[in-house]
Amino acid sequence: MDEQIITGATAAEITASVRTLHERGALRPGDALPPVRELAALLGVNRNTAVAAYRLLAQAGVVVARGRAGTVIAGHEAVAQEGYAPDSVLRDIGTGNPDPRLIPDPTTALARATGRPVLYGEPVIDPALEDRALAWVRDDLPGRDLRITVTSGAVDAVERLLAQALLRDDAVALEDPCFLASIHTVRLGGYRAVPVPVDSEGMTVDGLRAALDDGVRAIICTPRAQNPTGATLSPRRAADLRALLAEHPYVLVIEDDHFSMLSQRPYETLIGPEHRRFALVRSVSKFLGPDMCLAIAATDPETAERLALRLSPGTTWVSHLLQRLVLAQLTDGTVLHAIAAAGRHYAERNAAFAAHLTERGLPTEAEDGLNLWVALPVAAKTVAERLVLRGWLARTGDEFVLSERSAPSHHLRLTVHDLTDEETARLIDDLAESTR
Template sequence: MLLTRVVRFVIIRGGHFSSVTPHDRGVNSRTAGCDVLDSSALTALIEDPTSHSIAAAVARLIHSGELAPGDRLPTVRELAADLGISPATVSNAWQALSRAGLVVSRGRSGTLVRGAPRDWMPERYRGLDASADAALDLSRGTPDPQLLPALEGSLSRLSPRAETASYQQKPDIPELHDLLRETWPAPVESVTVTNGALDALDRVFGTVLRFGDRVVVENPGFPPIIDLLEHYGVEPVGADVDEHGMRPDSLASALSSHPAAIVLQPRAHNPTGASMTEDRAEALARAIGRVSRGAGPLVIEDDHSGQISSSPDTTLAGLLPERTLHIRSFAKSHGPDLRIGALGGPRALVDRVVSRRMLGAGWTSRMTQRLLFDLLTDDEAVATVARARTEYAARQRALLDALGAHGVRLPESDGLNLWLPVSDERAALVALAAEGIRVAPGEPFQVGTSSPHVRVTVGVLRADVHRVASALATASRAGAE
């Protein structure tokens, strides 16, 4: 590793010079003022004077803590002179670091190491923060706005006045409630509307889990779920995922920790795109224990992309009805700003969630519920969602085929995302940033054992598939010894 070399950095601190080795300086050993990395010290860490190698060397210094937020990089002309290369090469390296969100240009103040992400963001969300610009942003995990149904017609049919007459009204409008029950993947005792999937998860966690409990989660899995569990003082226990979702053998091992619950994504798993088959659901039910009756951990299913998934609607609720809570979100299919989803399962559990919610948010806006009901029953909106489902599947297929042509072969992926193994995560991010492409780092998605990956939001990839595939293939090998 380059950072193991004995190199003494000359850091200019508040107008004074200080000589330190990389290991002398920790993240917390800063003095007041803006520190400046000496150009000649940086050149000793650059093996190959290309824009990619320069950017990678600086990225390693930032991630190791040798460069701290606010430190100033050498000027383009200064480093170019020390390396004997064109200033344009250094400028391209600085631009790649900026696109990767690692540095920020402050005009005459120079190029500075970017500060920590916004403090209001949960820890793993911070690892996904993509505040810097990129020509092609494939990091967000959001649906393509062009594939969402138009709202004008449904909005025009809403009542012009708010309809709530009492704070003690039933929280769900009857039409939507009945439609949800009719389309639920298994017979269900009770259904209630929530403000999206994460709201439902939050309500369930806060209602049924206790401080110190353990909960089995997918590894990799959705970062906010892990953040949310840790917020409640609950310990996440990772169970590995393959092309069909959570692995039964890994779940069986995790069950030895006596968890209070298991959280899984049955379709279009984020980040891998895996979807659970009927055989896998039966195997998981057997691993959990008694299929029909009896004590055991609660199963919480997060079907966040159901209506745009091309996989069958598979659930454990038909096998473990007394202990399965199924969550359905309409954010990916109908728009994140609708903030609406549904929770269904045993009446005793759902009623506890509804009762607790009545003391806080109370209910999901009934106007929003009527808007969703209209979208779910309007022929044009239904056709738009169907076209989106077909288009997302085509984009996945196109990128998988293009990656295969570049020697990167991955299992089938469903929904919006693709999970790409890489040799070195940070090197891959920098290499893609140099191409104007942003993807999400894999580290925030993993709990327990981990391996270098990046998540690619294929759902927003409308064109340039072969160029993107080439860049992804090259980035997957970046940093290899």
């Protein structure tokens, strides 16, 4: 790129020049802009002016700062998505999906979900669902003044929570490896992801401390059944993290408890009794089905007020028919029994598969959640390629990694709870062969 094509004597003028070049195609996604000192010298401006221009461009989403790699024109980078791979003839073992046979039939609940029409200007939350949601979270966040917001799923809740608290280029702490939807949400929002390593007890204390030192303004944490690893916060780790966060009460803590009613592990939290900005998000997609797109967010009052401004009656509220349908199922004893049975089923199937892998020389722990996080003695991409030749489509850990690592991932995330006994035996044999 010819640096002389950028013009301007003020931050606003430099910003306008780069935006114009971008809009006209002279600057394309991935093109590098000159370093700050070099640009300042070329334009004859103060270094701080060039810094301010790049900051404005980053806030507008025009450029992305990549540390030592410099500042480049932003593009629309593809991010891996959950679900079945399109147009594949292979047996997909990386979907992350619940078993459709274990999702309760909503037919009976539909009759209870009907009622008088809801009109513009009425409350956006069904009062009975609000009461049920408060009962669902009150014991997990005792002594807190909680407010309930209903959103179109957990991803919608996280996106709204970040938007009401952050500006573009603000830093967000994410688990590493991380849930694909969280990676996607942070990138689309123009925020800067700061990776926090995860071990078997959840986010590490040293990792979160480093992220706080880096100036993160929000933290997204999965308290149990972390995706992709299945890790769950231990009581000791949760206490250590709360102690660390006690010095940062205004950092927004978002807990995505996506597995909630299916989980076989107790809920532990990062949200201390004095923390000022928080949200506990619980969706119903894992046990009532992904198409039942609804989540509740239990938050502090100020966060709830800000969220309310983004849920205008008649435009962005969640359908009251859907709210009533979810309520009808969550208050049906038969449905609740089926959900509990599904949770035990996922745990038992994953534990049995992990035990078989361990017997075959691939030590694996069945943590919590829909998936298994399988450690491999060789690069995961190599194993995945070998599995393709045997008819399997697996996800490698590379898709979930945030930090810039030179070494490839040595993990596969497998969804195996819905395999037949014959498929299970064949996959275990093929994994053992593919890792040699």
